[in-house]
Amino acid sequence: DAKTTQPNSMESNEEEPVHLPCNHSTISGTDYIHWYRQLPSQGPEYVIHGLTSNVNNRMASLAIAEDRKSSTLILHRATLRDAAVYYCILRGGSNYKLTFGKGTLLTVNP
Amino acid sequence: KAGVTQTPRYLIKTRGQQVTLSCSPISGHRSVSWYQQTPGQGLQFLFEYFSETQRNKGNFPGRFSGRQFSNSRSEMNVSTLELGDSALYLCASSLVAGGATEAFFGQGTRLTVV
Numbered sequence A: 001d002a003k004t005t006q007p008n009s010m011e012s013n014e015e016e017p018v019h020l021p022c023n024h025s026t027i028s029g030t031d032y033i034h035w036y037r038q039l040p041s042q043g044p045e046y047v048i049h050g051l052t053s054n055v056n057n058r059m060a061s062l063a064i065a066e067d068r069k070s071s072t073l074i075l076h077r078a079t080l081r082d083a084a085v086y087y088c089i090l091r092g093g094s095n096y097k098l099t100f101g102k103g104t105l106l107t108v109n110p
Numbered sequence B: 001k002a003g004v005t006q007t008p009r010y011l012i013k014t015r016g017q018q019v020t021l022s023c024s025p026i027s028g029h030r031s032v033s034w035y036q037q038t039p040g041q042g043l044q045f046l047f048e049y050f051s052e053t054q055r056n057k058g059n060f061p062g063r064f065s066g067r068q069f070s071n072s073r074s075e076m077n078v079s080t081l082e083l084g085d086s087a088l089y090l091c092a093s094s095l096v097a098g099g100a101t102e103a104f105f106g107q108g109t110r111l112t113v114v
Helices: none
Strands: A009-013 A018-023 A032-038 A045-050 A061-064 A070-075 A084-091 A104-109 B005-007 B010-013 B019-024 B031-038 B042-050 B053-057 B064-068 B074-078 B087-094 B109-113
Touching: A009 A018, A018 A032, A018 A084, A018 A104, A032 A061, A045 A061, A045 A070, A045 A084, A070 A084, B005 B087, B010 B019, B019 B087, B019 B109, B031 B074, B042 B064, B042 B074, B053 B064, B074 B087
Parallel strands: A009 A104, B010 B109
Antiparallel strands: A018 A070, A032 A045, A032 A084, A061 A070, A084 A104, B005 B019, B019 B074, B031 B042, B031 B087, B042 B053, B064 B074, B087 B109
């Protein structure tokens, strides 16, 4: 499975934008970039995914580098409820499993 | 629509016993995957089922098994429980499996082996 690299932790202030980076230099042409987050004592929650173009949904935006070797998850206005571990995962076209790394622990300060 | 439902939420078992966990996917979803989460190993893939067939299996011993029924509901079974099997077991459902589709997770079953 192609590997992703994320910072262990990041900190943000409430109502400020947050940019969570992910490096995936060995990404293949059929790999989709997925982001999930996990709040304490809960199962992972889908955030967003994309292939080549930037993507937006009600939760976040995903900015994908032109060479696809990195991506950034953007939370436009962080809230306390966004404090979680964020996982960046590559999932191939026919890949049945999600391979989770250690993710980035996001702390949001009031 | 209803999310992924896992039962029971909490379970305490004794070493050597067996346990069965249940997962009801989102209606219409045909792919169900199971994951084990522990503080030391993080989230690890157990297996994936699609239309009652196991298509992929993670690196777990044969004590871990599963099945999927015609209504897409899935169960996983762990026999001869060991202390190290204590973990949060998560089920995820997808419309189909693959990179283009997102997975939706249940709240998990917290298994404690004593």
